[in-house]
Amino acid sequence: MSLTSNRTKHRVKPPRKGLQGDAGGFEQMWPELRDAFGEVHKKCASKLSYEQLYRKGYTLVLKKMGIQLYDGIKESESVWLKAEVLGEIRAVLAAGQFQTSSGRSENEQRIYGEEFLRIMKNTYNDYMTSMSMIADVLMYLDRVFCKDHRCPTVFSMAMGLFRKIVLEESAYPNDPVNVLRHLTDIILFQIQLERSGEIIDKSLIRQCVYMLEGLYVTDQEREEDRLYVNAFEPHFLDTSREFYKSEAERMLFESDAGAYCRIVRKRINEEQDRCRSTLSDLTTEKIVRVVENELIKNQIGNIIASPSGVRHMIDNDLFDELELIYELESRIDKRKGELKKALQKKIVEAGMEVNNAAIAASQASAAPAQAGEGGESSSRAPAEKSGSNQTVAALTWVDDVLKLKDKYDLIWQRSFDQDQDLQTALTRSFSDFINSATFPRGSEYISLFIDENMKKGIKGKSEAEIDQLLDKAITLLRYVLDKDMFERYYKKHLCRRLLMNKSVSNDVEKQMISRMKIELGNSFTVKLEAMFKDMTISEELTSGYKNFIHNMGATDPTRVDLSISVLTSMTWPLESMGGAIENSDSGGRSKCKFPPTIERVRQNFERFYSEKHSGRQLTWLSNMGTADIKAIFPKVQTKEGYKERKHELNVSTYAMVVLLLFNDLPADQRLSFETIHAETNIPKADLVRTLQSLAVSPKTRILVKEPMSRDVKPTDHFCFNEGFKSPFVKVKVGVVMAGNKVENERERRETEQKNEASRGFVIEAAIVRIMKQRKELSHQQLIAEVLSQMAAQFKPEVAMIKKRVESLIEREYLERLDGQDLPAYRYLA
Template identity: 60%
Template sequence: MVSSTTQGLHGDDVDFESTWTTLASSFKEIHTKNASKLSYEELYRHAYRIVLKKKGEVLYGRVRDFEKEWLSQTVAASIQGLVTGSLRSGAHGSAAVTTANERREAGWRFLKGLKEAWQDHQLCMSMLADVLMYMDRVYCTDHRRPSIFITAMNLFRDCILLSKSSSEADSLTILAILNGIILDQIQMERDGDIIDKHLIKSCVYMLEGLYEADQEVEEQRLYVTSFETDFLNASREFYRKEGEFLLRESDAGAYCRHTQRRITEEQDRCRSTLSETTTPKIEQVVEDELVRNKLRELIEMESGVRHMIDNDRSADLRLMYILNSKVDPLKKELTSAIQQRIKEMGAEINAAAIAASQAQPAPAADAEGDKPKAPGDRALSQQTVAALKWVEDVLNLKDKYDSFWKFSFDSDQGMQKAISSSFTDFINSATFTRSSEYISLFIDENMKKGIKGKTETEVDQVLEKAIILLQYVQDKDMFERYYKKHLCRRLLMNKSLSNDVEKQMISRMKVEQGNNFTLKLEAMFKDMTISEELTTGFKGHVAKLGDADAARAELAINVLTSMTWPLETMGSSGDNEESRKMRCIFPPAIERIKKSFEKYYSDKHSGRQLTWLANMGSADLRATFPKVQTKEGIKERKHELNVSTYAMVILLLFNDIPASQSITFEEIQAKTNIPTSDLVRNLQSLAVAPKTRILIKEPMSKDVKPTDRFSFNEGFSGKFHKIKVGVVTAGNKVETDKERQSTEEKNNESRGFCIDAAVVRIMKQRKELTHQQLVTETLSQLATQFKPDINMIKKKIESLIEREYLERIDEAKVPSYRYLA
């Protein structure tokens, strides 16, 4: 020993070589785990002295060389000893030579050996660094050298990890083998084996602690540069193959579940075996390979989205949704698959409705052929059923997708929009134009029968459903037209079950569609109220006149504003013109009341003209039939007949003639002036229908011909006191094609006015606009009411130019218009 106790802190010359020899032999002791024999103080003092004598540089170099020699001779040899043939081939990927078990064992031994070598190295180096603390503190800091510990760690990288695994020139580095083994082990785990996660984790720690170069840059960690890349590539390959296999071999639901499991597995693996920093990257890989690249195939699989929807597999759909949202926040693929399915199903419903409406009535129905129904009527009711079925089907479909939306799609906003737009698409599809009518019909049916005996909440639901459907309809004006028509019938014929519900419906529509939409509907209700008042008022008026005549007929009147009520649709089909020209001739008793009411009304409201619509009214008659021998004896039979106004007029004719006498069809028509078709229908119900055969027709047949003769049926008998003579009318029915045509024509007409108004409104405000802008603005203005036809807009613009509301701007580059005040 050079140092002497008398030298104190500032010792004299130090013999470097002999001091180093002492240190080196002590270092060897440390490496062989014999440190307990050594005195720290002594070693520290030696190093201290050397550095104090400015020999730090030499010492640093010596220590580095010492470590290099130690690592590359002692440690490297022991590591190389662990590299067996099976590992080398395993790392090459040709696993065929050895069994998985052998490979796992050999791999385990290698990892364990490497881990121990690394841990020993770390421990020894930290002891060395402690002893050389003074060198680190003074020499390394002053000369900006990395601390001896870091240098030694880098030596481990260079001398062990980057060294060849055997003496052969082309052999792999230890690092490559290590990577290969870890990948191999991970693959074993993916295949269901159990591996030593802690061991791998330790090796990963080692890779994370070492850097590619001597600078410690986070991205240059060996883990990132060497292992992670290999790992991601291998995983990508594995999952690509697995994805292909699964697509071939299993169904979509299982695929989704499997993928979900794989993702969780990889997350766990990163946590327990690898590094957390890899988690997002491997997730990305799995998502890429199992989801993004396979999504389309997956959705289109036989057991894909379509199958899931059809079989209500909401759990599977939910998985599908989760997977899709992982790779695409907009979920385009799934959304479009869903949309397509909705359209398909919608088209099926539409097709079914069309088919049902065109189908001939089943032959069984002909058995009850004596019912007073023309074949056309039956076709109509067939259509009505089709309409109701259509609405039910659409609502069911909507319910189905709503529940998917809720349970499987996390109530996703974009998804909801997509579903809605698909519903809109098929409900308004060009091949199916009856949706407005069908929806209105559905409401009509419910108002008349459906809500009977239902609780308030159930009624609410029905209304809600109707409103939902209404939201999808683009041609709102069409719907309004139909609704008005149906409402009109309900109101005038007192068929509506509850006025409250009607009003609720209107107020709901008001919320949805705005004031404009319900204005006329509300006006209809107002007319009804006013009419009630008028009726009572008139009754009072008549009573006051003191003309109390028991035989006098009572009058209940509905005064309807002709603009608000779709009266033309109330008439019988086809011959509206005729009915308008022909005024029905009332019997004198009725005519008197009519006159008196007209007077009463014009006293109240001057300047208004009343037009009597006999085809819409009804009348109660008290009829007395002559005494006939019955089981209970001879007795006069009285019946109260509820008939249409026309039927009343017809029946009253027979009051004036002897019972035995008969009149011809032509005579009746001449006396009453009832339009032919109405007359035919009324006579049919009075003389042909078996239960209400009050008149006798000659010859007896189903059809009514102009040459037929009619006489009063004295022998008529009915089971009940009150008898309702149903007129064969198209009540709650889908329109015939002819009606539809006329409805559409009328609709187009009113649309024309709307477009006119919109164009003028826009131009008045903007003064000048290009054609394109004008069309766009018009479209957007009218969007809430209906979807206008572009050609129609063009035509309307033309006609406005003709009428000199607009003019073309000749000098403009693009076609433009100017507003003419």
């Protein structure tokens, strides 16, 4: 007889007629079948006839004896399993070939365990092979009787008996622990050895797992009823959970954070490989989740906060270890909550250190100026030095912030896979410390940074480097919440650059404004663009005026050349430029009195301008102009003999007016401070600074002051310094309108006050726009919409919004609605 163990399906055909063996009933045929099946189990089936055995089974089913045949098989298999299979397993256990007592070494336990697994594997494989052959013989019983009576097939019934009689029976008589639990414990012990670094027989365990996967806890053989899933896997996951819980505590004590993360990744990979090679793919996700929960989820906060955690990694540029932290937390939290929290705290702390360093440097720089506040003129030198030092502190602050930004950008790119959630957290952290209540200078410092680069920083840089610089400026601007305060400072600094011709490139200036427009909208840049438009028109006016003078036929060699800047009063922040706007009205301050030559030039330009723009009024800002004067000093003896000294003096307009007073005076004649003031009408504060630059500064002492001191007082007298010497032909005298610098506290308060007043108008405009569109609105809705509209410019206080609402009600733009449960308003057309 040729019987195979393959469970292939065959088409059932009735036996051929005329064959022997179909006579008799169940009592005659069953013993023959039972004995034959016994021979199959004993591996002595080579002499049996498949066709004769099949015919007997077929005949019994045909004669309606299927129930007796099915029960007989069940009984005979039960006897075989108890006597032969279970008996062999118990004999092995009883003989002491497997023992897990503490008296045995791990190696001995491993050997005994492998022996037991080998017996279980062989026993199960032999029984499954035998039952496959028997099931083939009884195929007709399966196809007819089992199907009609909805009972398990012969093979399934036998596998159920194997589970009940072999696996679920006690390992020893009266032993509460069954064979299955022994099997489970041995497999778990082998796995524990492998986790400890020992080498085990993976294929042997895999064969036993196949057995558990092929058996079911019920006869229905549903997928979820596999013995592996219900009996082995829960114990495996429970012991693994305890193992990794202990390992987490041990690793936290013994390892640093980086080593801990590397071990965790290694453990996850090991468990995945173990499921592929030793256990079952069904367990992969479950065991990985156990490892993640015990080693990552329950410990990630401790790992990140440890002395070798995220702070240490950031400080020492440990990008790979930061990547491990990111990778591990991503497994258990898609939002990376703990890592995000640690990063934000670290950035804000580092940023506050930068802020505090800038504040300390600014205060140290301000001390000399405060010490010299005895008088306006006496405090000018320390004040200028203080302003310069504070400006350096401001630029240092921006450089430090950009370095911090570059550092975390690099970490974000190399370690955090450019995660957008973390990018948002980084942006929020930078915004937090830049807009800190203890550091109100962010907007001013960023504007000064742009100012410095527009004047010097971009010189000699390539186009790519300039683009990178502009990108950094825009990045810093994104962090600023009070965009309106930045706009105020930027306009002020741009104003000085344009009027003093300090910009390296107008094209780069316009690029910067274009980027601001993209980032913040057209309303933010409209006045900045208008300033450039004014400068372009001014160049055209200057050129047109020169042609106008040329057409007049003026050929006077002493004629004064004029370059003019005509500025739109509502566009330029002229109030922040120093000095006073001069008005000719009786209620205002008197205009500066120009010498006749200059006055004639002024009148000519006004006539030229009025012809082009009738009805427009020009207000002259003498405090903001400059002049180039050719000065000839008396002859002095040199190596070549007596020689006149000629210098070209670059001075402010005020200084030009003062110097021209001495043009026709005898050398020994002096002018008092009061006389100069009366002759020029220059505001006294500006006149003091002008005379100090001309008579006190050692390198530009064109006038002599009596008595000589650093202070300029109303009782002082001045005369022309015939002995002035300079190694340079061109001499630049410090002008009143100095370069951009950090505001002092007084200037800062003034700027904030002006900005607050401006915000009031902006808020009112927003309220009117909203109410005009909505007609009626509740108080809370109105507040929410105003806050939403203002978010791009600044974050207004709710109290300020309420105040502006009250003002609009008083001026009858709005009215309160009566009879409403909640406060509400109506727009009045």
